[in-house]
Amino acid sequence: MQTYRTNKNFRTVIHSGLLSQIGSGLFNIVFLVYAAHMFDAKLAISMVALANLMPMVLAFLTGYAADNTKKQVDRLISNRWLQTILYLLQALLIYLAIFRWWSFLLLVVINIASDLISSYNSGLILPLEKKIVAKEQLESALGLNSSLSATVGLVSSVLGMTLFELLNSNYMLFSLINALSFALAGLLIFVNRRDLSIFESKRMSTSLQRPSLLHSSKHMIVFFQQNKLIMIYILLFALVNFIGPAISPLLNISLLHANKLLFVNFGWTVSLMGVVYSVGEITGSLFVNDIFKGLSILQILALDFVSLILFSGVIIYLQNRYLMFGLFALIGYFIGKMEPKINAFFIGQIDESILAASVGVLNTLIGVAMPLGQFLFLAAANIFVPQLAWVLLSLASLIGLLLTIAATFKQVETTKAAVGKPLDK
Numbered sequence: 001m002q003t004y005r006t007n008k009n010f011r012t013v014i015h016s017g018l019l020s021q022i023g024s025g026l027f028n029i030v031f032l033v034y035a036a037h038m039f040d041a042k043l044a045i046s047m048v049a050l051a052n053l054m055p056m057v058l059a060f061l062t063g064y065a066a067d068n069t070k071k072q073v074d075r076l077i078s079n080r081w082l083q084t085i086l087y088l089l090q091a092l093l094i095y096l097a098i099f100r101w102w103s104f105l106l107l108v109v110i111n112i113a114s115d116l117i118s119s120y121n122s123g124l125i126l127p128l129e130k131k132i133v134a135k136e137q138l139e140s141a142l143g144l145n146s147s148l149s150a151t152v153g154l155v156s157s158v159l160g161m162t163l164f165e166l167l168n169s170n171y172m173l174f175s176l177i178n179a180l181s182f183a184l185a186g187l188l189i190f191v192n193r194r195d196l197s198i199f200e201s202k203r204m205s206t207s208l209q210r211p212s213l214l215h216s217s218k219h220m221i222v223f224f225q226q227n228k229l230i231m232i233y234i235l236l237f238a239l240v241n242f243i244g245p246a247i248s249p250l251l252n253i254s255l256l257h258a259n260k261l262l263f264v265n266f267g268w269t270v271s272l273m274g275v276v277y278s279v280g281e282i283t284g285s286l287f288v289n290d291i292f293k294g295l296s297i298l299q300i301l302a303l304d305f306v307s308l309i310l311f312s313g314v315i316i317y318l319q320n321r322y323l324m325f326g327l328f329a330l331i332g333y334f335i336g337k338m339e340p341k342i343n344a345f346f347i348g349q350i351d352e353s354i355l356a357a358s359v360g361v362l363n364t365l366i367g368v369a370m371p372l373g374q375f376l377f378l379a380a381a382n383i384f385v386p387q388l389a390w391v392l393l394s395l396a397s398l399i400g401l402l403l404t405i406a407a408t409f410k411q412v413e414t415t416k417a418a419v420g421k422p423l424d425k
Contacts, residue, residue: 002137002140003133003134003137003140003141003144004141004144007132007133007141008192008195009128009132009192009195009196009199010129010132010133010141012188012189012192012195012196013125013128013129013132013196014144014145014148015188016076016080016185016186016188016189017125017145017149017185018148018149018152019181019182019184019185019188020080020083020118020181020182020185021149021152021153021156022152022156022181023087023177023178023179023180023181023182024114024115024118024178024181024182025152025153025156025160026156026160026163026174026177026178027087027174027175027177027178028052028156029156029160029164030160030164030171030174031048031107031111032045032048033164033169034099034104034107034171035047035048035104037099038099038101038104039099039101044104047108048108048111051108051111051112051115052111052115053367053370053371054112054115054116055112055115055116055118055119055367056119056363056364056366056367056370057364057367057368058116058119058364058367059119059359059360059361059362059363059364059367060357060360060361060363060364061360062116062119062120062123062356062360063119063123063356063357063358063359063360063361063363064216064356064357064360065120065123066120066121066122066123066124066126066356066357067123067216067353067354067355067356067357068216069124071197071200072124072125072127072128072200073128073189073193073196073197073200074193074197075124076121076124076125076186076189077186077189077190077193079117079120079121079124079186080121080182080183080185080186080187080189081182081183081186082117083114083117083118083179083182083186084179084180084182084183084186085179086110086113086114086179087110087114087175087176087178087179087182088175088176088179089110090107090110090111090175090178090179091172091173091175091176091179093106093107093110094107094171094172094175095172098171119360119363122356122359123355123356123357123359123360124356126347126355126356126359127200127352127355127356128196128199128200129141129142129347130347130348130352130355131199132196132199135348138344138347138348139288139340139341139344140288140289140340142339142340142343142344142347143285143286143288143336143337143340144285144286145340146281146285146336146339146340146343147281147282147283147285147286147336150278150281150282150285150336151278151282153278154275154278154279154282216353216354216357219351219353219354220354220357220358220361223350223351223354223358227349229411230345230346230349230350230358232407233297233298233342233345234361234362234365235365236298236301236400236403236404236407237301237338237342237362237366238362238365238366238369239369239396239399239400239403240301240304240305240335240338240400241365241366241369241370241373242369242370242372242373242396243308243373243393243396243397243400244308244331244335244373245370245373245374246373246374246376246377246378246389246393247308247311247328247331247393248273248274249374249378250377250378250381250386250389250390250393251273251315252270253378253381253382253386254315254381254386254390255269255270257386258315258319260319260320260321261315261319261320261321261324262321263321263325269321272325273324273325273328276325276328276329276332277328277329277331277332278332279329279332280328280329280330280331280332280333280335280336281332281333281335281336282336283333283336284332284333284334284335284336284337284338285336285337285339285340286336288337288340292337296408296411297338297341297342297345298404298407298408298411299408300334300337300338300341301338301400301404302401302404302405302408303334304331304334304335304338305397305398305400305401305404306401307327307330307331307334308331308393308394308397308400309394309397309398309401310327311324311327311328311331312390312391312393312394312397313394314327315390316387316390316391316394342362343359346358346359346362373396376392377389377392377393380392
């Protein structure tokens with residue numbers, strides 16, 4: 001919080017990101033409603049879901065582009081203007097041909113393009129954050145950023161449909177609100193461009209030759225080989241995202257046949273579970289200096305895997321809704337604590353020339369792991385019974401826990417060996 005109060009450039013970056021997130025968060029919910037009113041609603045909703053995965057799957061490529069961009073601040077500004085234009089075009093399409101398939105396909109393409117630009121923008125911001133925020137304050141600053149983003153996501157999900165109904169289901173107006181949010185985000189960066197430009201990477205500003213994708217990939221592979229701990233973090237975090245995102249849809253199926261877990265009714269229970277998780281995630285991100293402050297990334301990962309195992313046990317055996325809510329909040333809490341720690345570690349340890357691409361590798365693995373995990377666990381629940389899916393989920397969590405414990409011991413041994421190694425004379 002101190003960094004937020006005293007660091008003007010950090011506030012600029014956060015506020016710009018939140019402004020763009022507000023508009024897109026509101027419209028993403030409404031776009032699902034739009035898809036549900038298409039002639040083939042199942043196909044339309046599936047297309048929206050697949051479109052939402054594209055930026056994560058292609059995160060390595062947008063990260064590579066960000067690592068090799070000169071004048072990152074100017075590009076951030078132009079990208080915000082471009083996104084504004086895209087959503088103005090989207091509003092025009094909705095006005096001219098609402099619920100037509102050809103216009104719906106164009107709307108999906110516009111959403112994909114805007115999300116890819118947002119992913120690219122995130123890569124541009126990473127090296128700026130590394131220089132704007134002092135290293136000792138980086139984790140708390142990123143924690144605040146994560147908590148504010150999660151809060152905006154929560155508010156968007158709670159108020160989005162209410163506002164939509166108050167505006168008489170006006171899809172075009174929501175698209176215009178989205179365009180306005182990106183315009184304001186771009187304006188904020190534009191007003192503060194001189195202050196932010198000071199922190200641009202000099203390597204980017206003076207580089208005469210852009211390295212090829214193959215060269216950057218080789219550089220990154222060599223870096224990961226020399227820094228195995230980073231690769232371990234990436235793989236374990238991808239495993240968490242293989243398991244975690246399957247919980248909500250799997251729980252929705254289980255709630256259909258488990259009255260003991262319901263709070264009032266199915267709809268209320270699903271909504272409350274979403275709120276409980278978000279509150280846990282926000283709390284974990286915001287309160288950096290809590291009782292878990294001294295724990296390493298691997299120790300927090302282990303606690304998250306334990307929470308996943310206990311949550312599965314509650315659903316299969318105990319059928320206690322209060323434990324279900326509490327453990328779901330705890331899962332969100334540990335995710336909220338883990339993300340700023342991993343991001344701070346990446347920003348602090350990874351070579352600036354491959355920083356965005358390296359984070360892109362993590363996002364790409366998550367983008368692949370999330371739908372794969374959902375497909376496998378949901379297939380088990382639908383083809384067989386939901387209990388089997390929960391057993392498989394708990395087994396996957398147990399494997400993750402054992403791998404995390406093994407990695408922790410390996411890290412301790414490596415540290416001891418490094419400390420005990422005699423200095424060269």
